[in-house]
Amino acid sequence: QKEVEQNSGPLSVPEGAIASLNCTYSDRGSQSFFWYRQYSGKSPELIMSIYSNGDKEDGRFTAQLNKASQYVSLLIRDSQPSDSATYLCAVDNYGQNFVFGPGTRLSVLP
């Protein structure tokens, strides 16, 4: 079974700062990587996907992938209190489904 690891947090950052969320995975053959955001008591929602090494930017979010190091990260610029949530890293499992990490709880302090 593939493993996906994340720091559980909580990660606390002041409003306006950059939040950096990290994820490592065990299977070097993994090809597709996803970040989901989950507000307390709600269902996960997809915020970013990344398939190639390097950076992918979407608004205030940047996903970074380094397949050689088996590492994927999510940067949130100009963090807002509304970004306070749990962020789940997901890695594809032989193209059939995902393996999710345990999630990192982010708290953005006003």
Add this chain to the structure above:
Amino acid sequence: NAGVTQTPKFRILKIGQSMTLQCAQDMNHNYMYWYRQDPGMGLKLIYYSVGAGITDKGEVPNGYNVSRSTTEDFPLRLELAAPSQTSVYFCASSFTVYEQYFGPGTRLTVT
């Protein structure tokens, strides 16, 4: 589009009872999934389906059964409920394996 719908939202079961969690999607997605999420934990895959008539086990299938007779519906059956099955259950669907869309969840307590 309603997206992915789940019923019921909440349920309390006694040990040994059975129930079916309903999941439906109106996006004509081929792939459907059932996850459970224990407090403070990530999502664990129970079962998934790549199309009508095709189902496969995920990471934690014991104590559960599924069927997929139509593209739209993917019910999850709990037989002989146990306290270890207390969790929040999420159904998800996707057109391919990527970009899964999640339902609102069912919060189940077994006492």
